[in-house]
Amino acid sequence: MSDRIIGPDSVSAPIPVREILPWIIFGLVMMLAIYFVGAEEGATSIIKGMYVHEWVHDSRHLLGFPCH
Amino acid sequence: MVRSLLIRGMLVGFVAGLLVFGFAKVFGEPQVDHAIAFETAMDDAKMKADAAKGIHDMPEPELVSRPMQASFGLLTGVMVYSTAFGGLFALVFAFANGRATNLGPRAVSALLALTGFIAFYMVPNLKYPANPPSVGHPDSITIRTELYFAMMALSIAAMAVAAVLRKRLAPKLGAWEAALIGAAFYVIAVLVVAAILPPINEVPSDFPAVVLWHFRIDSLTMQAIMWAVLGLGFGALTERSFLAKGLYHPRLTPKLVWR
Numbered sequence A: 001m002s003d004r005i006i007g008p009d010s011v012s013a014p015i016p017v018r019e020i021l022p023w024i025i026f027g028l029v030m031m032l033a034i035y036f037v038g039a040e041e042g043a044t045s046i047i048k049g050m051y052v053h054e055w056v057h058d059s060r061h062l063l064g065f066p067c068h
Numbered sequence B: 001m002v003r004s005l006l007i008r009g010m011l012v013g014f015v016a017g018l019l020v021f022g023f024a025k026v027f028g029e030p031q032v033d034h035a036i037a038f039e040t041a042m043d044d045a046k047m048k049a050d051a052a053k054g055i056h057d058m059p060e061p062e063l064v065s066r067p068m069q070a071s072f073g074l075l076t077g078v079m080v081y082s083t084a085f086g087g088l089f090a091l092v093f094a095f096a097n098g099r100a101t102n103l104g105p106r107a108v109s110a111l112l113a114l115t116g117f118i119a120f121y122m123v124p125n126l127k128y129p130a131n132p133p134s135v136g137h138p139d140s141i142t143i144r145t146e147l148y149f150a151m152m153a154l155s156i157a158a159m160a161v162a163a164v165l166r167k168r169l170a171p172k173l174g175a176w177e178a179a180l181i182g183a184a185f186y187v188i189a190v191l192v193v194a195a196i197l198p199p200i201n202e203v204p205s206d207f208p209a210v211v212l213w214h215f216r217i218d219s220l221t222m223q224a225i226m227w228a229v230l231g232l233g234f235g236a237l238t239e240r241s242f243l244a245k246g247l248y249h250p251r252l253t254p255k256l257v258w259r
């Protein structure tokens, strides 16, 4: 006996993991983009100078990242 | 399949970003300006005091002007952030849909956004709140950044464990009880982490409390807008698309689920 009200046929089938995995690379690109907005040229630095930090400065504060 | 989800996520994130920018421009920027006015007054006072002692400080060179920071700079940061989160959201959805719960795509998307908002922003910010300019010491930026990202990472990990726990317990205990246990696990885990991580308090004693309050509420609202648009917008579009492609078969007729 099953107490499930919604049967399995109401679910959309999961996408196989092997189909998702190649796209993880895009996830890493997204995280790098978020890093540039949130932390580049603050605690750590990939590009020299302070231009990226200064350019995204207000969004960095308002999005909740530590700044100055 | 994943490709179309990813593109949809980024597009919804882009739209969310425009709304977040609009809110930030109207409500957030005045608070940033108040904080910078406070900072300038402090710097001027220090420069005068130093000059009286015979020390001449050089004012910091301005790489990007204030009007640029407050307009195109803000726009760039918010759009990159929102679009990237839209993409990440789509990838997590691709994995969670059909796995995390037996709910339909629209509900999965909404729940994912709600838990994302809590785990990525709300809980890390309860421990280490957003600060306007002039609140943090430049010397402590490394430790502040490390602690903030540590809090965020542990919060996300705890949320992932809570989701697995809920799913494992649901067949035995029922959906409601399992969800409560998952939620309790998350709350206790982040409370323990927050109690262990050291506090940061660098708010100058004469910093205006009202500016700090408004700044933090505006920051929270920006995130609420982004996650709400992601969760509801992405969910609605994906459910419609899944129904059209026959990838989702609700027991209720589609007419009742999607008018």
Ligand SMILES: [Zn+2]
Pocket (backbone or CB within 6 Å): A057, A061, A067, A068, B133, B134
């Ligand atoms: Zn700053």
